[in-house]
Amino acid sequence: xxxxxxxxxxxxxxxxxxxxxxxxxxxxxxxxxxxxxxxxxxxxxxxxxxxxxxxxxxxxxxxxxxxxxxxxxxxxxxxxxxxxxxxxxxxxxxxxxxxxxxxxxxxxxxxxxxxxxxxxxxxxxxxxxxxxxxxxxxxxxxxxxxxxxxxxxxxxxxxxxxxxxxxxxxxxxxxxxxxxxxxxxxxxxxxxxxxxxxxxxxxxxxxxxxxxxxxxxxxxxxxxxxxxxxxxxxxxxxxxxxxxxxxxxxxxxxxxxxxxxxxxxxxxxxxxxxxxxxxxxxxxxxxxxxxxxxxxxxxxxxxxxxxxxxxxxxxxxxxxxxxxxxxxxxxxxxxxxxxxxxxxxxxxxxxxxxxxxxxxxxxxxx
Numbered sequence: 001x002x003x004x005x006x007x008x009x010x011x012x013x014x015x016x017x018x019x020x021x022x023x024x025x026x027x028x029x030x031x032x033x034x035x036x037x038x039x040x041x042x043x044x045x046x047x048x049x050x051x052x053x054x055x056x057x058x059x060x061x062x063x064x065x066x067x068x069x070x071x072x073x074x075x076x077x078x079x080x081x082x083x084x085x086x087x088x089x090x091x092x093x094x095x096x097x098x099x100x101x102x103x104x105x106x107x108x109x110x111x112x113x114x115x116x117x118x119x120x121x122x123x124x125x126x127x128x129x130x131x132x133x134x135x136x137x138x139x140x141x142x143x144x145x146x147x148x149x150x151x152x153x154x155x156x157x158x159x160x161x162x163x164x165x166x167x168x169x170x171x172x173x174x175x176x177x178x179x180x181x182x183x184x185x186x187x188x189x190x191x192x193x194x195x196x197x198x199x200x201x202x203x204x205x206x207x208x209x210x211x212x213x214x215x216x217x218x219x220x221x222x223x224x225x226x227x228x229x230x231x232x233x234x235x236x237x238x239x240x241x242x243x244x245x246x247x248x249x250x251x252x253x254x255x256x257x258x259x260x261x262x263x264x265x266x267x268x269x270x271x272x273x274x275x276x277x278x279x280x281x282x283x284x285x286x287x288x289x290x291x292x293x294x295x296x297x298x299x300x301x302x303x304x305x306x307x308x309x310x311x312x313x314x315x316x317x318x319x320x321x322x323x324x325x326x327x328x329x330x331x332x333x334x335x336x337x338x339x340x341x342x343x344x345x346x347x348x349x350x351x352x353x354x355x356x357x358x359x360x361x362x363x364x365x366x
Contacts, residue, residue, distance in 0.1 A: 004069040005276045009103035011115045014208040014240035019072040021243035022269050040072040046277050047270045054293045064294040099279045100203045106220035107210040121224040136197045137172045202279045203233040214239040215263040238268030283356035304352040308362045318366035322348045327357030
């Protein structure tokens with residue numbers, strides 16, 4: 001399951017600083033892999049201490065965490081939807097992501113010029129939203145033109161699509177993102193997904209503050225929070241400057257001391273990564289053996305065959321059963337065999353809804 005989140009924002013909001021901090025191997029546990037695919041794309045791990053706990057017990061040859069690709073998306077300036085900045089390049093980059101991390105400047109600094117001359121997080125957010133909404137509006141209008149004739153003939157599927165597209169058009173025309181459109185049943189929900197609109201993607205707003213505001217926030221953050229409260233989006237507060245400093249530190253004790261100076265328990269990038277993971281409505285199950293302990297991402301509510309299919313499509317197609325140990329039980333008893341001896345290994349079938357932290361082994365036949 002490839003997961004990709006795109007970082008967007010106006011110039012000089014701290015977007016690239018955060019991307020570099022996220023893309024730094026030093027910002028993550030030394031036990032986890034990191035690689036840079038190209039200058040604006042990094043692969044980062046999802047922090048999960050449970051993986052290390054399982055590894056301590058199982059002593060595997062290999063340890064594989066969940067990962068998310070982070071893309072630093074350039075070209076988002078006022079007029080980008082009409083070709084300003086890098087033109088349509090940003091469009092393809094955003095369409096290819098599962099979620100959007102929208103960095104908004106919530107600090108003042110006379111040495112860092114704001115592209116619009118003053119700090120106003122709500123205005124900045126709306127500039128980006130407007131460009132993305134315009135792109136979606138273009139897409140919706142083009143699709144409406146294609147389906148309208150068919151809908152007028154009485155074709156029910158075309159009428160359903162036509163109705164949904166018109167509601168989306170109306171919403172976008174009001175300057176509201178398409179993710180707020182309420183779908184009527186599963187068919188409309190699947191139809192909406194098929195449109196691949198940018199503003200239906202889940203968004204995590206990242207309020208970039210200065211060092212003085214990282215513990216308490218400031219009026220900029222509150223203004224931003226109020227402006228997004230009805231969007232169904234997340235909001236996190238970080239200080240990109242602090243994150244950049246932490247990313248340069250090799251010594252874990254030094255990093256912990258530096259964080260404690262600001263009343264922080266962990267780097268903000270960890271919260272961003274987890275926030276992106278949760279934004280995608282994902283949680284984790286594990287496989288644990290001497291060859292490999294691995295974390296697997298699955299949608300919340302997924303059943304056992306779907307979880308098996310994340311490993312390989314044959315596992316889902318030929319699914320027989322799943323052998324399941326809860327994470328807490330695995331840690332308590334120290335091994336699969338001891339958990340089994342104590343009656344804590346369960347055999348589950350096709351209808352089992354996988355829980356976060358389940359340690360699983362699948363039986364299948366193709």
